[in-house]
Amino acid sequence: MTVTDLRTVLVTGAAGFVGAAVTEALLRRGERVVGLDNLNAYYDPALKRARLSRLQCMPAPDQGGGFRFRQLDLEDGSAMAELFESERPRAVIHLAAQAGVRYSIENPSAYIHSNLVGFGNILEGCRHHGVEHLVYASSSSVYGGNRRMPFSEQHPVNHPVSLYAATKKANELMAHTYSHLYGLPATGLRFFTVYGPWGRPDMAPMLFAKAILAGEPIRVFNHGRMERDFTYIDDIVEGVIRCLDKPATPDPSFDPLDPNPATAAAPHRLFNIGNSQPTPLLRFIEVLEDALGVKAIPQFEPMQPGDVAATAADTSALEAWVGFAPHTPLEVGIGHFARWYRDYYGV
Numbered sequence: 001m002t003v004t005d006l007r008t009v010l011v012t013g014a015a016g017f018v019g020a021a022v023t024e025a026l027l028r029r030g031e032r033v034v035g036l037d038n039l040n041a042y043y044d045p046a047l048k049r050a051r052l053s054r055l056q057c058m059p060a061p062d063q064g065g066g067f068r069f070r071q072l073d074l075e076d077g078s079a080m081a082e083l084f085e086s087e088r089p090r091a092v093i094h095l096a097a098q099a100g101v102r103y104s105i106e107n108p109s110a111y112i113h114s115n116l117v118g119f120g121n122i123l124e125g126c127r128h129h130g131v132e133h134l135v136y137a138s139s140s141s142v143y144g145g146n147r148r149m150p151f152s153e154q155h156p157v158n159h160p161v162s163l164y165a166a167t168k169k170a171n172e173l174m175a176h177t178y179s180h181l182y183g184l185p186a187t188g189l190r191f192f193t194v195y196g197p198w199g200r201p202d203m204a205p206m207l208f209a210k211a212i213l214a215g216e217p218i219r220v221f222n223h224g225r226m227e228r229d230f231t232y233i234d235d236i237v238e239g240v241i242r243c244l245d246k247p248a249t250p251d252p253s254f255d256p257l258d259p260n261p262a263t264a265a266a267p268h269r270l271f272n273i274g275n276s277q278p279t280p281l282l283r284f285i286e287v288l289e290d291a292l293g294v295k296a297i298p299q300f301e302p303m304q305p306g307d308v309a310a311t312a313a314d315t316s317a318l319e320a321w322v323g324f325a326p327h328t329p330l331e332v333g334i335g336h337f338a339r340w341y342r343d344y345y346g347v
């Protein structure tokens with residue numbers, strides 16, 4: 001690959017948990033990556049800067065790849081237009097978003113600005129600059145009040161139970177529209193409870209580890225009657241990059257009289273990306289206790305608004321599309337996470 005052949009990949013949310021891991025994998029295979037993040041204070045920006053520091057310290061390969069960081073807000077339309085104009089990415093992996101189900105109840109405007117206005121700016125940038133493929137993060141939250149397990153992309157997702165979920169469903173609709181109107185190949189990935197080293201402090205593995213090691217109670221919602229399809233970060237990265245390398249195409253068998261929600265007559269596809277092994281929350285806590293070598297003090301509480309009792313992914317469509325489905329056992333992934341946590345925080 002020569003410098004002139006080398007493409008630029010724009011990764012939004014590059015200082016985030018998944019974004020930093022995806023960026024690292026792209027850099028290791030010699031890509032030129034422009035990373036975007038606004039480094040907001042939804043959780044400790046020091047962790048985001050530490051992830052960035054690792055990326056910025058990676059050696060640039062001889063053929064001209066490497067990493068450049070841009071601190072921008074997605075919802076700043078003029079700044080985003082300038083970014084696309086100056087960087088000319090050929091592919092975009094859009095992982096930036098205002099995350100968190102419960103926080104969407106406290107601060108809905110953050111989700112409207114970042115997840116709706118911001119995603120609109122991404123779509124406009126892709127449209128006007130000939131982006132060859134947009135891969136974007138959706139969420140298992142779109143399944144909302146559905147009780148039919150495992151969740152399949154062919155199930156309807158018309159009953160979100162949080163604003164966060166509603167914005168992710170809106171992103172899928174927006175992306176499909178741009179695929180239909182402008183021929184933009186776009187692939188949406190519905191992530192299922194991602195965990196692992198360098199994870200988000202607002203999610204259960206980090207919250208639980210911090211409390212357990214401090215000898216403090218952990219908040220266990222719905223009195224422990226929860227199941228999650230915990231998916232290890234390395235599997236997520238593998239799935240994202242495999243999908244990036246296979247741009248979405250129209251489904252030749254798409255029937256408008258009996259439409260498949262996962263595909264389209266336009267170049268737009270939707271895939272679950274989960275471990276397909278839902279784990280009871282109490283079992284997850286046991287595995288984490290074993291990995292940390294410390295017993296938890298559970299504090300049982302009611303279900304929280306916007307939450308769902310269980311998630312489970314049917315990943316057969318992803319496996320058929322790119323020949324891969326997440327597979328890391330929880331005990332292995334939590335072991336890696338626990339070692340990282342102790343090392344990073346010095347506990």
